[in-house]
Amino acid sequence: xxGSVMLRILLTVLxxxxxxxxxxxxxxxxxxxxxxxxxxxxxxLLLPHLQAAYQQFSGLLTGSGLxxxxxxxxxxxxxxxxxxxxTAELCRDAGERGLAAKLELxxxxxxxxxxxxxxxxxxxxxxxxxx
Amino acid sequence: xxxxxxxxVAAIGILVAVLNQLLxxxxxxxxxxxxxxxxxxxxxxxxIQEISGMFQLIKRTFGL
Numbered sequence: 001x002x003g004s005v006m007l008r009i010l011l012t013v014l015x016x017x018x019x020x021x022x023x024x025x026x027x028x029x030x031x032x033x034x035x036x037x038x039x040x041x042x043x044x045l046l047l048p049h050l051q052a053a054y055q056q057f058s059g060l061l062t063g064s065g066l067x068x069x070x071x072x073x074x075x076x077x078x079x080x081x082x083x084x085x086x087t088a089e090l091c092r093d094a095g096e097r098g099l100a101a102k103l104e105l106x107x108x109x110x111x112x113x114x115x116x117x118x119x120x121x122x123x124x125x126x127x128x129x130x131x
Numbered sequence: 132x133x134x135x136x137x138x139x140v141a142a143i144g145i146l147v148a149v150l151n152q153l154l155x156x157x158x159x160x161x162x163x164x165x166x167x168x169x170x171x172x173x174x175x176x177x178x179i180q181e182i183s184g185m186f187q188l189i190k191r192t193f194g195l
Binding site: 033 | 136144152167170171182189192
């Protein structure tokens with residue numbers, strides 16, 4: 001990621017902040033949707049760089065002789081965590097703290113479900129080492 | 132997807148806010164509420180399409 005991308009991200013955030021503050025008094029619901037639109041634009045800017053990092057990390061795993069399937073649950077949990085965090089903060093911005101707490105609980109459950117097969121494999125490995 | 136999306140939402144928001152004020156001042160509260168609701172639905176429809184596209188992109192990027 002070079003400086004121009006970071007500059008674009010900063011300017012996008014500033015534009016969203018200005019538009020959001022402009023609309024906050026007159027139409028709070030639309031101000032919230034501006035925040036959501038900003039999140040989408042920023043993710044769109046960031047995703048190509050995330051893809052490059054993911055591919056490099058996959059290359060490193062392949063080079064070290066590890067199975068790249070091990071990376072999949074980690075990527076899933078990372079994605080779930082980030083989506084949950086962003087949405088929960090949006091809920092808090094709208095003053096819905098209860099909804100944000102429930103969403104975080106759902107996110108934690110989804111992460112747990114994603115990571116369980118990996119934990120099972122690790123436990124089997126420990127069991128095989130012990131016997 | 133670009134910063135145009137933010138300005139599009141902001142433009143709709145300003146338009147809806149102005150229309151809302153005009154209708155409230157002229158004593159048409161029900162129509163003002165309907166205008167706000169229509170603006171919200173329009174923006175929601177734009178954003179839902181973008182969210183759907185973003186999810187597809189994330190799934191394609193990480194092979195999920």
